[in-house]
Amino acid sequence: MLNPQQHAAVEYCDGPLLVLAGAGSGKTRVITEKISHLIARRHLAPEKIAAITFTNKAAKEMRERVGKLISDDAARALTVCTFHALGLKFLQIEHERAALRRGFSVLDADDSANMIKELSPKGVKPEVIQGIRNLVGKAKNAGLTPEEAMAAARSPREIEAATIYDLYQQRLAAFNAVDFDDLIRLPLRILETDADARAIWQERLRYLLVDEYQDTNDAQYRLLKAIAGTKARFTCVGDDDQSIYAWRGANPENIDQLGRDFPQLKVIKLEQNYRCAKRILRAANQLIANNPHVHDKRLWSDHIEGPPIRVLECKDSDHEAERIAAIAASLHEKYKDKGCRWDDFCILYRGNFQARPLEKALRLARVPYHLSGALSFLDRAEVKDILSYLRLLTNPTDDAAFLRVVNVPKREIGATSLEKLGQIAQTRNASLLDAARSDTVLKSLSPRPASSLASFARLMDELRSHAVHESAADLVATVVEKTGYGAHIAATTPDPDLRERRLGNLRELMDWFRAMGRDGGRTGDIAQQLALLSHADRDDPGNALRMMTLHSAKGLEFRFVFIVGCEDGTLPHEGALDEGRLDEERRLMYVGITRAKEALTLSFAAKSRRYGEILSNDPSRFLDELPQDDLHWDGKDPEADAEVKKETAQTHMERIRAMLAGGR
Numbered sequence: 259m260l261n262p263q264q265h266a267a268v269e270y271c272d273g274p275l276l277v278l279a280g281a282g283s284g285k286t287r288v289i290t291e292k293i294s295h296l297i298a299r300r301h302l303a304p305e306k307i308a309a310i311t312f313t314n315k316a317a318k319e320m321r322e323r324v325g326k327l328i329s330d331d332a333a334r335a336l337t338v339c340t341f342h343a344l345g346l347k348f349l350q351i352e353h354e355r356a357a358l359r360r361g362f363s364v365l366d367a368d369d370s371a372n373m374i375k376e377l378s379p380k381g382v383k384p385e386v387i388q389g390i391r392n393l394v395g396k397a398k399n400a401g402l403t404p405e406e407a408m409a410a411a412r413s414p415r416e417i418e419a420a421t422i423y424d425l426y427q428q429r430l431a432a433f434n435a436v437d438f439d440d441l442i443r444l445p446l447r448i449l450e451t452d453a454d455a456r457a458i459w460q461e462r463l464r465y466l467l468v469d470e471y472q473d474t475n476d477a478q479y480r481l482l483k484a485i486a487g488t489k490a491r492f493t494c495v496g497d498d499d500q501s502i503y504a505w506r507g508a509n510p511e512n513i514d515q516l517g518r519d520f521p522q523l524k525v526i527k528l529e530q531n532y533r534c535a536k537r538i539l540r541a542a543n544q545l546i547a548n549n550p551h552v553h554d555k556r557l558w559s560d561h562i563e564g565p566p567i568r569v570l571e572c573k574d575s576d577h578e579a580e581r582i583a584a585i586a587a588s589l590h591e592k593y594k595d596k597g598c599r600w601d602d603f604c605i606l607y608r609g610n611f612q613a614r615p616l617e618k619a620l621r622l623a624r625v626p627y628h629l630s631g632a633l634s635f636l637d638r639a640e641v642k643d644i645l646s647y648l649r650l651l652t653n654p655t656d657d658a659a660f661l662r663v664v665n666v667p668k669r670e671i672g673a674t675s676l677e678k679l680g681q682i683a684q685t686r687n688a689s690l691l692d693a694a695r696s697d698t699v700l701k702s703l704s705p706r707p708a709s710s711l712a713s714f715a716r717l718m719d720e721l722r723s724h725a726v727h728e729s730a731a732d733l734v735a736t737v738v739e740k741t742g743y744g745a746h747i748a749a750t751t752p753d754p755d756l757r758e759r760r761l762g763n764l765r766e767l768m769d770w771f772r773a774m775g776r777d778g779g780r781t782g783d784i785a786q787q788l789a790l791l792s793h794a795d796r797d798d799p800g801n802a803l804r805m806m807t808l809h810s811a812k813g814l815e816f817r818f819v820f821i822v823g824c825e826d827g828t829l830p831h832e833g834a835l836d837e838g839r840l841d842e843e844r845r846l847m848y849v850g851i852t853r854a855k856e857a858l859t860l861s862f863a864a865k866s867r868r869y870g871e872i873l874s875n876d877p878s879r880f881l882d883e884l885p886q887d888d889l890h891w892d893g894k895d896p897e898a899d900a901e902v903k904k905e906t907a908q909t910h911m912e913r914i915r916a917m918l919a920g921g922r
């Protein structure tokens with residue numbers, strides 16, 4: 259049952275709506291219910307509705323949640339995706355307006371970083387290149403063209419970055435490629451400047467719903483505005499206290515901007531938290547009260563009180579990991595027969611490197627776990643290589659893909675020859691593959707690399723004839739065989755286990771293509787979609803304890819949550835402290851605390867090893883900001899420890915009773 263405010267938010271469909279509310283108050287629930295309401299009560303065709311989530315993982319989850327409320331056909335017709343995936347869909351349909359050819363490539367972050375490096379002056383330091391990348395990204399996220407970026411540039415560094423931005427866009431255009439930022443920027447350009455396109459898309463997407471609105475950046479906000487148009491049929495839900503991506507260009511100011519751009523905006527606040535036990539919510543509320551607030555929000559819960567929040571003081575991070583593994587294992591052991599699953603547990607940390615000791619301890623304790631955000635399947639070299647072959651086959655002008663695979667397996671084509679090939683290709687305005695096909699071009703190179711390039715080009719032509727009639731999965735097999743890639747793995751991977759894993763990855767890639775090609779997807783489109791999935795979003799983790807960064811836990815909830823590394827310098831993070839971004843770190847802690855439904859454990863290590871030195875840590879200042887009566891410091895008093903264990907047990911029994919009584 260929705261509460262009256264949620265109900266009002268679901269029913270209000272005639273104008274722009276902002277739902278501004280704290281964690282766990284049912285904002286995402288409003289979106290799913292509203293989709294179902296729009297279809298069932300307002301008779302809006304599902305294909306005219308788009309729900310925008312922050313990650314692909316969240317999109318998948320939302321689709322599942324909505325799927326329970328509406329028919330399968332309707333669920334399939336809906337658009338539920340990230341802003342980037344919506345941009346990709348837009349460009350696939352509107353490629354002509356974007357001056358792209360069908361089958362254009364999407365460069366991943368690595369490819370685009372490489373390209374910027376190549377375009378930067380020779381011999382500059384990596385930090386400088388990183389700085390250029392940041393500035394280019396910033397200009398793109400602000401929706402600026404290279405000319406506009408140049409006009410806005412003030413410092414010599416900004417001028418240099420704007421120059422490279424210009425070269426970079428020229429090269430992307432020559433390669434018939436876009437990068438991630440373009441997936442937002444190009445649709446935005448088209449919608450803002452082309453009235454026809456605007457009319458078509460405003461009709462095509464009649465209602466927009468945006469989750470985690472506080473973390474949209476300027477370009478995304480403008481995209482929303484352009485699609486919504488003057489009719490402004492949209493619902494945004496968000497929480498300014500959970501804005502944690504300012505460092506990546508997100509602009510929480512967009513919350514106020516909405517009221518300025520849409521004076522008719524209706525704002526609904528939700529105040530009941532349905533997720534967290536009272537103590538957990540109290541801790542979260544008290545912590546976040548230390549931040550300045552523009553929007554007044556209250557949050558209450560009529561949940562159970564819950565056990566005290568446990569604080570573990572540990573010797574070092576190994577000790578911390580062992581204790582957490584032991585606590586998780588014993589809770590699971592005790593309650594597994596009563597419906598407790600491994601995926602009820604989640605360990606959160608500030609940075610991915612903190613996962614290492616945890617992994618070791620969990621493995622020793624035989625706890626199944628799933629790490630999101632670690633080097634994932636699609637980032638593995640062999641998978642990226644084969645995907646690049648497929649990109650090149652479906653888009654012969656994809657020079658980034660050409661450069662990735664032309665020497666894998668080794669074909670003895672040296673850097674000098676490739677550079678020369680690149681120069682000639684550029685003057686002829688041809689792709690690298692086209693240049694490698696031309697006898698006159700090859701004559702200007704040394705004979706050995708020239709003949710290798712010629713046979714590479716012939717191989718690509720042969721493979722392309724397969725691409726025409728083979729399914730995507732079969733094409734993967736053909737590519738592995740004909741390019742000698744399988745033999746290449748065998749020859750370059752002496753370790754038999756690793757060799758088997760790498761070959762296994764290729765088999766898995768075929769399975770992915772098989773699954774994704776089932777709806778008749780074209781190979782090139784599938785390769786594009788795969789390139790777009792960011793890690794953390796891709797694997798299905800199954801019934802395993804979850805480990806992830808605080809950033810990627812946004813929107814999720816778990817019965818048992820552990821936040822490790824509650825040390826000054828780690829959380830709040832040292833760098834953020836130096837730059838005066840304490841408020842954002844506090845919001846991150848707020849996000850972490852409010853992921854917990856029943857029990858929360860905070861831990862810190864007294865000593866840690868950093869840069870090869872042993873340092874002593876102070877406990878996080880955030881611990882001091884929590885209601886001390888709701889905290890229990892483990893190990894100080896054995897009697898009190900036993901009491902907390904009892905209370906924890908009681909909570910789980912209450913929980914189990916509630917579940918048996920039909921709640922969730």
Ligand SMILES: Nc1ncnc2c1ncn2[C@@H]1O[C@H](COP(=O)(O)OP(=O)(O)OP(=O)(O)O)[C@@H](O)[C@H]1O
Pocket residue numbers: 259260261264280281282283284285286287288497500531532533812813814815852
């Ligand atoms: N009216 C309701 N009655 C009972 N449970 C509810 C209600 N609304 C939401 N919930 C439950 O409360 C929990 C939190 O809801 P939801 O995830 O939608 O909150 P949220 O505001 O999106 O949180 P976050 O800010 O963390 O994204 C979910 O388990 C949801 O099913």
Ligand SMILES: [Mg+2]
Pocket residue numbers: 285286287469813
């Ligand atoms: Mg949510």
